[in-house]
Amino acid sequence: MAPDQAIASPFPASEDFTALSSRAVAIAGGFGQDVVMTKMHAMVVPQAGGKFRLEERDIPQPGPQEVRIRVQACGVCHSDTAIVEGHMPGLTYPRVPGHEVIGVIEALGAEVHGWKPGERVGVGWFSGACGYCGHCRRGDNFACENVSGATGITRDGGYATHMLALASALAHVPDSLDSVESAPLLCAGITTFNAIRNSGAMPGDVVAIHGVGGLGHLGIQFAARQGFRTVAINRGRDKEALSLSLGAHYYIDSAAGDPAAALQALGGAKAIIATVTNAAAMQSIAGGLGTNGTMMVIGVVGALTVDSLDLLRKRAAVKGWYSGTAADSEDTLSFSREYGVTSMNEIFPLEEAQAAYDRMKSGKARFRVVLKVGT
Numbered sequence: 001m002a003p004d005q006a007i008a009s010p011f012p013a014s015e016d017f018t019a020l021s022s023r024a025v026a027i028a029g030g031f032g033q034d035v036v037m038t039k040m041h042a043m044v045v046p047q048a049g050g051k052f053r054l055e056e057r058d059i060p061q062p063g064p065q066e067v068r069i070r071v072q073a074c075g076v077c078h079s080d081t082a083i084v085e086g087h088m089p090g091l092t093y094p095r096v097p098g099h100e101v102i103g104v105i106e107a108l109g110a111e112v113h114g115w116k117p118g119e120r121v122g123v124g125w126f127s128g129a130c131g132y133c134g135h136c137r138r139g140d141n142f143a144c145e146n147v148s149g150a151t152g153i154t155r156d157g158g159y160a161t162h163m164l165a166l167a168s169a170l171a172h173v174p175d176s177l178d179s180v181e182s183a184p185l186l187c188a189g190i191t192t193f194n195a196i197r198n199s200g201a202m203p204g205d206v207v208a209i210h211g212v213g214g215l216g217h218l219g220i221q222f223a224a225r226q227g228f229r230t231v232a233i234n235r236g237r238d239k240e241a242l243s244l245s246l247g248a249h250y251y252i253d254s255a256a257g258d259p260a261a262a263l264q265a266l267g268g269a270k271a272i273i274a275t276v277t278n279a280a281a282m283q284s285i286a287g288g289l290g291t292n293g294t295m296m297v298i299g300v301v302g303a304l305t306v307d308s309l310d311l312l313r314k315r316a317a318v319k320g321w322y323s324g325t326a327a328d329s330e331d332t333l334s335f336s337r338e339y340g341v342t343s344m345n346e347i348f349p350l351e352e353a354q355a356a357y358d359r360m361k362s363g364k365a366r367f368r369v370v371l372k373v374g375t
């Protein structure tokens with residue numbers, strides 16, 4: 001297929017994105033036949049602190065080592081606040097957010113090997129890697145010296161009908177996984193899955209998931225299915241039954257007492273997966289680490305205070321963890337399919353990205369918010 005051609009799926013008559021899709025394309029053929037699409041739609045952040053704006057754009061041609069993806073679904077993540085609210089230095093606008101993307105390859109640029117149009121792919125934070133720099137050659141592709149930045153932050157992401165991605169950023173998506181249901185696995189999923197499996201804990205060890213939210217509800221499922229004694233920790237009791245139903249073996253109400261002492265009563269945690277976004281809450285749990293335990297920090301809280309004496313006498317560690325590479329995404333998706341790990345989602349159409357984002361920001365979503373984009 002030539003790069004400027006595309007296959008458009010029939011538009012579902014009853015779907016809420018029908019209007020958007022019909023505005024987004026110029027139909028050269030008949031319904032259900034090959035058509036040439038010329039326009040795409042994106043929900044754009046015009047400037048830091050601005051409201052989302054629907055923009056019609058020319059469908060871009062993929063450059064060298066890039067593919068064009070027809071987006072099917074994109075998760076709305078708390079980390080999108082970085083671009084929407086301008087929390088990072090050096091950001092440029094307008095920008096299309098979105099780093100939990102599942103879609104179908106529609107066109108290949110030059111120098112793309114191993115991928116073909118029609119394949120379903122996922123894209124997360126990881127925006128690709130060169131493969132030849134010092135970090136890549138040592139297996140640390142996430143820190144590539146030549147491809148930096150992140151999907152939806154430094155390059156346009158998945159709040160759109162189409163997007164470009166480097167082929168090195170692509171993950172295969174197993175056939176049996178639904179695109180809309182699985183999109184959050186590309187960020188909330190991979191981040192917890194990968195932090196747990198890189199924590200040093202072994203099957204049978206105590207692994208605590210701190211925070212039962214968008215990340216935590218997946219972390220509980222991953223930890224339990226990876227063979228750990230899984231402890232869910234959250235404020236109050238309202239998420240206790242859910243945590244246990246997701247696979248947690250124990251539940252600690254962090255508001256009812258000292259959660260670190262409660263973890264010590266279970267023998268101390270070999271790993272704490274800290275998903276919360278509050279520094280005081282995160283600090284209150286570090287004392288629950290056991291001998292050689294590691295707290296994997298995946299929630300962003302700014303400065304964090306830990307007791308150095310407590311760490312050294314236990315040989316314990318506090319470690320940050322980057323979500324992962326395309327290969328890690330693929331492992332996350334495969335594991336989720338094999339072991340039935342699923343994200344609990346609230347679904348919005350693409351053109352309601354503002355409402356979806358506001359819902360995510362409210363903290364009331366159970367648990368992830370996903371934009372349904374196309375077929």
Ligand SMILES: [Zn+2]
Nearest residue numbers: 077079187188
């Ligand atoms: Zn995310």
Ligand SMILES: [Zn+2]
Nearest residue numbers: 130133136144
């Ligand atoms: Zn590199």
